[in-house]
Amino acid sequence: MAFEGLAERLQGTLQRVKGKGKLSEADVKEMMREVRFALIEADVNLKVVKGFVKKVSERAIGQDVMNSLTPGQQVVKIVKDELTELMGGEQSKVEFAAKSPTVIMMVGLQGAGKTTTTGKLANVLRKKNNRKPLLVAADIYRPAAIKQLETIGKQLSLPVFSKGTDVSPVEIARQAIEHAKEEHLDTVIIDTAGRLHVDEELMQELKDIRALKEPDEVFLVVDAMTGQDAVNVAQSFNELLGISGVILTKLDGDTRGGAALSVRSVTEKPIKFVGMGEKLDALEAFYPERMASRILGMGDMLSLIEKA
């Protein structure tokens, strides 16, 4: 039941418009139907799809043929380029505070991958940036959440700050920042409990943690398999909390990952890393072009352009 990529879907139309000098409005319309279909099947939010299709259509109608391309290929290229551009630049950089410690908050829905990513991120920052991370167990709600983070800390030989489940997450975060200063640990990564964006009480808790010391990064952790709801989640977290970036998890699966586009277009915040597995070294930089190809199901994009 794997979905056809845009490339295959467009084959027919591509054949028909072959050899034309300019694309008619009808040609473009037909191709845009396929683009719309492909994006919705890839889980891009419908409203985002509409905006995107409109933009691409405007660029495509009456488009002059580039030297080496037929008009059909030209449209495919416009779609791909536009999507890549929307994905933003490559920026797997993390902002560090001028004065230590740097504070990073991990937030998101239940089960998105925050705790695992907390470990992965600490691992990357230690290896690549020479940082000394402190992992903070601020999830007092989920059964054994603290134990989970402690196990991860042990696997990485990194310190974990925990106060059990009787101290409030805000107080835990406050003490953790103090502790980091005393121990000369320069990067505090706070693992917060998963929560629904509509849970006012728990969203307030995040605001309170945020108010302790302006965090240098607030990462929204998003499951790459998320569907249409991704826009609501991203929008709420961003509005209520102000996120600084996104980490997309579980991209080692076979989802197209259209949520990336949805999240990106409603928050305009960079996607900084992607999770590529359960292991603690499976965190990679985000590549916009790769993501665009993936969403469109166009691993073979270039070969198609050559073939058509």
Next chain:
Amino acid sequence: EKTRTSFTSKINELVAKYRKVDEDFFEELEELLLQADVGFETVMELMEELRFEVQRKNVKDTSQVQSVISEKLVEIYEAGEDQPNELNMQEDLTVILFVGVNGVGKTTTIGKLAHRFKEEGKSVVLAAGDTFRAGAIEQLDEWGKRVGVDVIKQAAGSDPAAVMYDAIRSAKSRKADVLICDTAGRLQNKVNLMNELQKVHRVIGRELPGAPHEVLLALDATTGQNALTQAQIFKEATDVTGIVLTKLDGTAKGGIVLAIRSKLNIPVKFVGLGEKMDDLQPFDPQKYVYGLFAE
């Protein structure tokens, strides 16, 4: 919670906006369903049937079309099954295996389900078959304590099939009514992990012929179209008998189970509506369909 009143909210809006059942009306309805993650193909099929139905019944007024819409959607669930959300309970030991991708709510649902059985006066044992993820055994253990049921476990990193072997022996010797088995989350495209799961399934069947009596696939309502692939591949690997649709307490609608029901014919048995012990409810098609049109 999504109720009938909120159902009417979006449908009412639609009805107020379009007096006549015309193309614009259908187009907007189509968009509502797409935004609930029902998926393009299923939505197209549905729209075709709806158009046909509307014509057949000669429905002109949008206010009359409401019932046609909900009937059509609910129909998908009720096609040819008497009690699709009943669990296949045995006279003696019933074994229920939970499967699914990472983080969807397997372990939590096991806790909730154990609580439900306990309330019914059944004796329950849990098997900590996720020996891989950090803190997974402790998580299930804590649920066991909360609910007041025993958890059969081995050390982290041990063979999950061996845990199941132990658990079945132990459940049998205690004459337990229900054994619920947790497994590690795994993405359906990981061939090795799917093989491991098949082995777990096989071992259970060998220790107790006919078991597992239910294989429940946990699906996160927030998931988009990938849930269809999840259902398909987990079904091939482990003969999934039902779905638990979790996290329906958020704003996601879980529309993809409509596609799963129509393409793979797997019924939804329960829905998860929160993180607490009693946030589990039997699936109610009508309520679910209303939920698709909730704010």
